[in-house]
Amino acid sequence: MLVMFFLIVIRFWPLLVANKTLYFADNYSLMMPGKIFTAQWLRQGILPLWNPYIMAGLPWVGDVNQSVLYPSTLFFIWLAPAVALNSILIGHLVLAFLGMYWLARDWTKHQVGSVMAAVLWAGSTQVSGSINNLTTIQSIVWIPWLIWLGLRIGRDRWAPIWFALIVLLQFAGGYPQHVLYGIGMAGLFSAYRWWQSNDLDNWWQWGKAWSVTAFLSIALSSVIWVPFIDVLLHSTRMIQSSAQAAVGSLNPLMLVKLVSPYFFDKPTAGMKWGPAWSGQPNVVFYITWLGLGLIGSVITSAKTRKKDDWFFGIFCVVTLLFALGENIPGFGLLQQLLPLFRITRYPSMVLMLTNLTLALWVASALSRFKVTRSWFLVIGWGLGFSLFGSILAVVVSHWHFEVLWQVADQLLGFRLSSGQFHTLAKDQVIAQVIAQSWLMATLLTLGAVWALTQKRWWLLVIFMTIDLVYHTQAMFFFGPNSVYPLTGADSAVAKLVAPDPSYRWLTRNSNQPYTDYGSYWEAMVVRAPFSDSFVDDYELATTDHAQRLRDGLTPNWNMVYQVPTIHGYTSLLPQDFATLWESDGVVGINFIDQIKLENELLRSWAVRYYAVDTWFKVAEALPPEVVATTQQWQLYHLPALSRFRFTDDSAVSLLAFIETPNRLELNFENASNSASLRIADRYDRDWRAAVNGQSVTIQKSESMRLVPIEPGPNKVVLTYAPRWFWLGLSISLLTVSGILGWWWIVRNPLATLFKHR
Numbered sequence: 001m002l003v004m005f006f007l008i009v010i011r012f013w014p015l016l017v018a019n020k021t022l023y024f025a026d027n028y029s030l031m032m033p034g035k036i037f038t039a040q041w042l043r044q045g046i047l048p049l050w051n052p053y054i055m056a057g058l059p060w061v062g063d064v065n066q067s068v069l070y071p072s073t074l075f076f077i078w079l080a081p082a083v084a085l086n087s088i089l090i091g092h093l094v095l096a097f098l099g100m101y102w103l104a105r106d107w108t109k110h111q112v113g114s115v116m117a118a119v120l121w122a123g124s125t126q127v128s129g130s131i132n133n134l135t136t137i138q139s140i141v142w143i144p145w146l147i148w149l150g151l152r153i154g155r156d157r158w159a160p161i162w163f164a165l166i167v168l169l170q171f172a173g174g175y176p177q178h179v180l181y182g183i184g185m186a187g188l189f190s191a192y193r194w195w196q197s198n199d200l201d202n203w204w205q206w207g208k209a210w211s212v213t214a215f216l217s218i219a220l221s222s223v224i225w226v227p228f229i230d231v232l233l234h235s236t237r238m239i240q241s242s243a244q245a246a247v248g249s250l251n252p253l254m255l256v257k258l259v260s261p262y263f264f265d266k267p268t269a270g271m272k273w274g275p276a277w278s279g280q281p282n283v284v285f286y287i288t289w290l291g292l293g294l295i296g297s298v299i300t301s302a303k304t305r306k307k308d309d310w311f312f313g314i315f316c317v318v319t320l321l322f323a324l325g326e327n328i329p330g331f332g333l334l335q336q337l338l339p340l341f342r343i344t345r346y347p348s349m350v351l352m353l354t355n356l357t358l359a360l361w362v363a364s365a366l367s368r369f370k371v372t373r374s375w376f377l378v379i380g381w382g383l384g385f386s387l388f389g390s391i392l393a394v395v396v397s398h399w400h401f402e403v404l405w406q407v408a409d410q411l412l413g414f415r416l417s418s419g420q421f422h423t424l425a426k427d428q429v430i431a432q433v434i435a436q437s438w439l440m441a442t443l444l445t446l447g448a449v450w451a452l453t454q455k456r457w458w459l460l461v462i463f464m465t466i467d468l469v470y471h472t473q474a475m476f477f478f479g480p481n482s483v484y485p486l487t488g489a490d491s492a493v494a495k496l497v498a499p500d501p502s503y504r505w506l507t508r509n510s511n512q513p514y515t516d517y518g519s520y521w522e523a524m525v526v527r528a529p530f531s532d533s534f535v536d537d538y539e540l541a542t543t544d545h546a547q548r549l550r551d552g553l554t555p556n557w558n559m560v561y562q563v564p565t566i567h568g569y570t571s572l573l574p575q576d577f578a579t580l581w582e583s584d585g586v587v588g589i590n591f592i593d594q595i596k597l598e599n600e601l602l603r604s605w606a607v608r609y610y611a612v613d614t615w616f617k618v619a620e621a622l623p624p625e626v627v628a629t630t631q632q633w634q635l636y637h638l639p640a641l642s643r644f645r646f647t648d649d650s651a652v653s654l655l656a657f658i659e660t661p662n663r664l665e666l667n668f669e670n671a672s673n674s675a676s677l678r679i680a681d682r683y684d685r686d687w688r689a690a691v692n693g694q695s696v697t698i699q700k701s702e703s704m705r706l707v708p709i710e711p712g713p714n715k716v717v718l719t720y721a722p723r724w725f726w727l728g729l730s731i732s733l734l735t736v737s738g739i740l741g742w743w744w745i746v747r748n749p750l751a752t753l754f755k756h757r
Contacts, residue, residue, distance in 0.1 A: 054568030113363035135174030150186030226728030248346030249325025270527025
């Protein structure tokens, strides 16, 4: 517990003592707005099943990436957003540590090795990289728990139930790929352990136990996966190209990060070069130099080598090859044979399994490790040379780099000075980052080796913890808690006009190149001298521009301020809506490409307001009619039809209007005796309508909703009833009832769970 506490303190020190929070990437631009939006309605007693504020309306509870039903949502009801986020991150780091500890303890029966494995996993590059995306951290931490419970299936009658419960939590966490990887890895490790026990006559018992586990897992998690599958099948993920699916493939050169995590990039230093320059961010994996040394020591000696080493080694090689994705021949064929790999992305995500296996392998190696004279000499001489070289590299990179750079430039025929990338300033930053990382790794490994030889186990774990935190901390950006507004805060831009439910907005931020969050994140991690980034030390300290983007309704923060937009950023983009707006023949995966102001669809989809952030240079022609102007913002009128209109396109004069995520109520007079009411919201078959108390069928017209109405007064009520969600919920509740009935008969499910065997 002390080691876990130490890891949390040094990992999240700014969160604990400096009133800071983490902000970067998907957390800021997708997850946090979604959580705040969900919590706003839950406080009013409404579970938002639909989101009316982006993309003209989207299924919300069916988008598993929003983790609406995961327990973390409750934190945002009770706490300020920044405090809720900090609490969730710390809590999940605890879960990662404990899950890996129990798995390693079960596998190795070695106390110190188990603690070391827990540190190597909870502080790993894979878990650390997931912290910037709530859904990935909420899902990845459960994988060791699944494997641990998988090892007990067939031996513990309660294990299938606990396994199914973890699957439910992991799926609700929001990242389905992690669920598939976790279940697959649990089954593989369980089968290996069963085979290793030489109990081949009882394979029937093992298969029967896993069949029960599979049934319970599928049934219990139905509330999550049944509505998710429905939304997925109608999303652009189903029609993405092979190239889109292969995004995030591991470049083989990035494997140098196994020994030098900051070799090609260091976000907090603003450095990026080589294969990291144009590729997707990839943290690969890092288990410290000592961890590599322990594995190398046991597998090179016949006295310490065992079957586990073959199992771990083959598994790591296979997952590593798959992570290479498009960089290996035949990957396209694999995508064709296995459709799952066509709808998922980032092949290198499988490296989390490699990382986890390596952590378990280090624990296993430590339980068998013996300090020998040859090992000590090799490690001693190697670290001695490394210490000398790293100190020299640090000195040269800081004090004599210019002279050596010029010499190297001459020897290379002036290719450095004449090239498009290399400059003295860039290369010096690269050299300094690599040299500092090299020196720190050497010093911490020296300390760890000394502790290992002296059997100072607590010092050994402390050195490895510091090593991991140092080599993963650069992917975290800390800002003031105010970077996430308190629930109910108003946007200065939204206040420029009175709320108008009959019209939508379009924001220039994200509708023009280099004005969205993606460009802002790139400006944070690639700074001077590597780019002309507008993010400087002042911005990193204050997050002023990030908050300006937020208050300017940059999607998806508009949903927090309850301002409807036609665009946004989502994990499951509806196919019909994306196809409707596509302009270059390529359907997007998460968002719609730039929408031209002359696009006639803006008029029919009731987009009347165009918000322009004048902080960015405006080169294109803007609409002629200005609604309001402030020091930074300009709001323009676009020609638009009403969101609620009759078939002749005349606007409906609303006498009463009520809208929540799941319900839309309109009262109006149909003086022209129009046959239908057009609602410029995205059509979805799960919306139901009643006109003056009588059920009617909503028709689809140009991807919008068309509701038959009556002459004279009309009260139109639309309700969202996602049938697949209710079906999944019913199956899950029936499963819970069955489990509780069985528990009432058998009792005491925790009695054997933590019993060591």
